[in-house]
Amino acid sequence: MSVLVRIPTPLRPLANGQKEVQLKGASVREILESLVRDYPGIRERLMDEKGEVRRFINIYVNEEDIRFLEGTKTPIKDGDELSIIPAIAGGSR
Amino acid sequence: MDFREDQIERYSRHIILKEVGGAGQKKLLQSRVLIIGAGGLGSPVALYLAAAGVGTIGIVDMDNVDLSNLQRQILHSTKTVGKSKVLSAYDTLTAMNPDVRVVPIEEKLTAENVTALFREYDVIVDGSDNFGTRYVVNDAAFFLKKPLVSGSILRFEGQVVVLEGYGATPCYRCLYPEAPPPGLVPSCSEAGVLGVLGGTIGTLQAVEVIKLILGLGDILNDRLLIYDALAMSFRKVRVPKDPSCPLCGKNPSILSVSGSTDWACSI
Numbered sequence: 072m073s074v075l076v077r078i079p080t081p082l083r084p085l086a087n088g089q090k091e092v093q094l095k096g097a098s099v100r101e102i103l104e105s106l107v108r109d110y111p112g113i114r115e116r117l118m119d120e121k122g123e124v125r126r127f128i129n130i131y132v133n134e135e136d137i138r139f140l141e142g143t144k145t146p147i148k149d150g151d152e153l154s155i156i157p158a159i160a161g162g163s164r
Numbered sequence: 165m166d167f168r169e170d171q172i173e174r175y176s177r178h179i180i181l182k183e184v185g186g187a188g189q190k191k192l193l194q195s196r197v198l199i200i201g202a203g204g205l206g207s208p209v210a211l212y213l214a215a216a217g218v219g220t221i222g223i224v225d226m227d228n229v230d231l232s233n234l235q236r237q238i239l240h241s242t243k244t245v246g247k248s249k250v251l252s253a254y255d256t257l258t259a260m261n262p263d264v265r266v267v268p269i270e271e272k273l274t275a276e277n278v279t280a281l282f283r284e285y286d287v288i289v290d291g292s293d294n295f296g297t298r299y300v301v302n303d304a305a306f307f308l309k310k311p312l313v314s315g316s317i318l319r320f321e322g323q324v325v326v327l328e329g330y331g332a333t334p335c336y337r338c339l340y341p342e343a344p345p346p347g348l349v350p351s352c353s354e355a356g357v358l359g360v361l362g363g364t365i366g367t368l369q370a371v372e373v374i375k376l377i378l379g380l381g382d383i384l385n386d387r388l389l390i391y392d393a394l395a396m397s398f399r400k401v402r403v404p405k406d407p408s409c410p411l412c413g414k415n416p417s418i419l420s421v422s423g424s425t426d427w428a429c430s431i
């Protein structure tokens with residue numbers, strides 16, 4: 072399965088500035104593993120020591136948050152889009 | 165309440181909209197909105213709400229205007245550098261629309277004072293700069309059943325969502341269960357922000373506030389809007405209410421407002 076992975080602007084410097092990359096995998100986990108293999112700098116920001124997605128980063132398959140699907144086991148279909156959305160707090164200072 | 169002549173003229177472009185009308189304009193004049201942060205987001209929110217004739221606008225901020233703020237914080241000016249942000253905001257807003265009662269609150273928002281501060285307002289707007297404050301604001305708005313219009317910006321990206329977790333829709337903890345730990349990610353001042361993003365996201369927050377007051381249209385309370393300035397894209401993703409949310413879920417473990425509002429801002 073080939074999917075488009077959207078990289079949020081705060082992580083783009085760690086992915087050669089790209090806003091999206093095309094990756095292969097059958098599940099969200101496989102796609103994310105492939106992402107951090109290609110761009111190792113993203114790993115620490117995206118995953119904890121156990122390889123779980125950090126709790127302040129949401130992963131969406133198309134419009135749906137994987138926490139409300141099957142987590143990182145969520146299967147991926149050809150043409151799906153995967154978005155990485157970190158919590159951001161800037162606004163005032 | 166009857167309009168004065170000058171009010172009929174000032175608000176004429178609202179009054180001729182049948183969805184607003186005289187009745188809607190009166191609602192705006194009688195409404196009370198509290199804005200957290202007189203910064204990049206709070207500035208456009210406050211300016212547009214004041215222009216719209218929102219009757220009472222409270223603004224919470226404990227900082228003074230710094231020269232490095234002026235790249236995005238359009239409530240303030242070179243003349244008000246060094247002055248308290250809320251007093252600078254008071255002057256700008258009152259000069260623009262003397263109908264508005266501006267309440268400057270030069271205090272640090274904390275878990276202890278947040279409930280008393282929120283109580284007399286109808287809608288809360290979050291334009292704060294750190295995660296600790298965002299969770300405290302979320303929890304207080306939830307317990308007081310006040311709609312919370314949340315916006316955030318960083319680098320080239322912004323997010324908007326309306327949180328009404330006391331109803332069938334999510335709260336901030338449903339969306340982001342945990343804040344990033346301090347130190348893991350660069351701070352906002354290191355990461356930078358495109359100044360105009362505050363305008364894009366803040367004006368969208370102002371629109372949602374006005375829709376909430378007027379009971380108009382669809383509220384952004386089941387979707388998160390993500391604006392990517394570089395890709396020039398607006399996208400929405402679904403944000404379900406989390407049944408296991410510790411605040412608004414079925415078996416809540418958070419029963420009162422607590423926590424620090426000092427956490428560093430992140431990512």
Ligand SMILES: [Zn+2]
Pocket residue numbers: 329334335336337338339406409410411412413
């Ligand atoms: Zn919740």
